[in-house]
Amino acid sequence: MTDYDYEELGLVAGLEIHQQLDTEAKLFCGCPTELREPEEAERRFTRYLHPTKSELGEIDDAALEESQVDREFEYLAYDTTCLVEEDDEPPHRLDEEALEVSLEIAQLLDMTPIDQAHVMRKIVVDGSNTSGFQRTTKLAADGEISTEEGPVGIEDLMLEEESAQRVEETDDGVRFSLDRLGIPLVEIGTKPDIRTPQQARDAAERIGMLLRSTGQVKRGLGTIRQDVNISIAEGARVELKGVQSLDDIDDIVRNEAQRQVELLEIKDELEARDASVGDVQDVTDVFADTDSGVIRGALDSGGKVTAVPLYGFDGLVGTEIQPDRRLGTEFSDHAKRHGAGGIFHTDELPAYGVTEEEVAALRDAVGAGDEDAVAIVAADAEVAENAIEAAAERAETALEGVPEETRGANEDGTSEYLRPLPGAARMYPETDVPPVDPDIEAVEEPELLTEKVERYQEEYDLGAGLAEQVAYGRRMVLFEDLVGQGIDATLAAQTLESTLTALRRDDVPVENLTDAHLRGAIVLVDDGEVPNEGMEDLLTALAETPDLTAEEAVEAEDLGGVDESEVREAVVEVVERNDDQVAEEGMGAFSGLMGECMGALRGKADGDLVSELLREEIQKRA
Structure with missing residues (x-):
């Protein structure tokens, strides 16, 4: 991976951290915040979503592009789904518990709450919300965190509703599950103070630690997401969405910096070649007798082949700009947004069943010479036309350098095009929810996890390693509840960390163990009803038969102590x-x-x- 002098490169980055809160109810209704399996859905319904104008009569560019893709959105509803979630009833008042936790987080970030918080609607027509918008409210501003490379300012803290969970693509569109929709979510935005990939990771880790210190944030895959805004000198601001793991943030920043450097070098080369993008053309006749499986399949189903000549682009469309991603991949991303499987281009042809003779005929058909490239799309007639137009538009922006856009983070640290950057036109007031007056003075500041580690060692005589495991672990709140009721701290800590880890390694389904299971088992051992040596057998029985209580499992497995x-x-x-x-x-x-x-x-x-x-x-x- 290429590394740079990021100060010389002019790297500027900021984070947006999205964290689900672990509250009893959703943000605008009383429904539970637990996730369900799609198989549990009791019914389903469909919607088609369209963008609306802002108060100034404008339509957001990102929403407009999304609406140009004709898709049906199907929603899975459960026995806990209410009319608010279906957008058949106005939202209720802002959840008090979510508001309190958000203000605790604001304290930890050294932020100032705003005098009065108003709920806003943010237009979202990708199907992730049944209403076509997401409700969000700004609660606090102007905070700061520290990193080894200097302080990072916190711009704002928003409290908003989580989106519906994407289940799968369907023949007509996308299927979503409503179990996640409406879970309270805080969005923390930093100022553009980050100057290196490592500082981006350090800042995210610091914010993550502060969030977990409340003891009221959800844990596990998908419960926290990081977006990163990145630019370099002479580049452009790019928003990278959906970074799932802290371990990926520095790679994401490095790869985006590399992408922008490569795009700027391509731009300079295109300028030197006096490059341009030609008109879209129908080249179906060139491939009338083709043996290419992809093209043949499109033509046999009544489709066609469209092409765009890229004058002066020869050898550049295939240039790698991120690991295993090329300029042509960028063109392909845009084509895929309109239903195409992707594009072919002459930097990679002949290949995929396309012959050398067909490539020559293609160049002749569109008037492309040896220094030029050609991109083609084979698909349904309408898809082929829209997709090649989108690819051509992206080729036009290659002449200008780095386009401002929103991109999706991939697991390998690269990214792909999603949509244009959203603008102010996507926001307008929510008139169904009254404003609130945040009172941060009424909220007690949580103890930091780093402070908990020290206290557990001093107060409960836990070893440093075990104390850290418990404080940073998913069961920290349960541990504190147990020791608060007089349970032996070492027993509770070792069970929640060491014992569960050992059972997980033995392939015991510990994910089935609830807090009630663990509490019941630890209390029985602490009371002497079950010997210490019986803990693993008891937890194994509960994990394998989760409908039992701890007492029932003891009886069923004959785990009670002997005299x-x-x-x-x-x-x-x-x-x-x-x-x-x-x-x-x-x-x-x-x-x-x-x-x-x-x-x-x-x-x-x-x-x-x-x-x-x-x-x-x-x-x-x-």
Whole structure:
């Protein structure tokens, strides 16, 4: 991967962190915030969405482009889905719990709440919201966090509703699930103070730690997303959406910086060649007898082949601008937005069944010479026309350098075109929800996770590693509840971290364990109803049969403790069975016999008691 002197490059970046809150209810209705399986859906309905004008009579460019793709949106509804989620009833008041958690986050970011918060509508017509817009409200501004490379300002904190979950593409459009729609979400936007890829990662990690310090944010894949705004000198602002992992942020920034550098170099070369983009043409006749599977399939189904000559582009369409992505890939991204599978271009042909003779005929048909390139699309007639026009428009912007746009982050650290950058025309007031007066003074500032680690060591005598695992772990709130009710801290911490980790490695489905399961199991062990050695068996039983309570699992698996007389009886039986070994080795036989005793008792006895009684019996016979 190419690395640069980012100061010399003029890198400027900012983050937008989107974090789901772990509240009881959704932001504008009382429905639960738990995710469901699509198979649980009880009904479904469809919508077609169209952009609306702002208060000034303008239509947002991003919404307009999205609406040009004719798609049906299907929604999966559940037994918990309400009329607000379906957009058949006005939204309720802003959820108080979500507001309180958001103000806690504002405190941790050293932000100033605004005097009065008004809910706004943000136009979104990609199907991710049944209403065609997302509700959002600005709560605080002007904060700051620290990183090793200097402070990063926090521009604003927004409280908004999460979008519907995309389930799959359908023949007619996209299917969404309504279980996620409306979950409270905070959006934290930094100022453009970030100057290196590492600082972007450090800032995201710092904000993530502050968010988790509240104990009221959801955890797991998809619950936090990072968007990154990036530009370099002479480049353009590009918004990269949907970075799922902190580990990807620095790679995303590096790759986008590389993309912009490469695009600027291509622009300079195109200028030197006096390059231009020609008119779109129908070249179906060139491929009338083609053996190319893609083109043949399009023609046999009544489609056609369209082309655009790219004068002076020869060798540049195939130039790599990101790992495994080329300028031609950028053209293809735009074509795909209109339903095409992609484009072919002469920098990669002959290939894909297209012959050298067909390439020559194609060049002749559009008037392209040796220094020129040609891009083609084979698809349904309307799709082919719209897709090649989109590719041609992207080729035009290559002459200008780096286009401002919104891109989607890929898992490999690269990105692909999504839509134009949104503008102010996408926002207008939400008249169905009254404004709120944020009162940050009424909210107690949460303890930082770094502070929790120190406190757990001092107050509960946990080791540094275990204290950090618990504080940063997904069960931190449960741990604090347990120790708050007098449960042994070491027992709670080791169960929630070490024991669950060991069971996960043994392929026990620990994801089925709820807080109620864990609380019940830990309380039973702490009370002496189940020995420490029975914890793994108990949690395994609960994970494999999650409809049981801890008490029911103890009874079903016969995991209850045994009294001392039963333990002694089992120990004596093991020792007598191995009498010759005991006579010969004495206490040297202890280790092997201890394992045999614990196996005979099936984890129903405390290990310290078994050890004590076994030593007694061996000493009697030694």
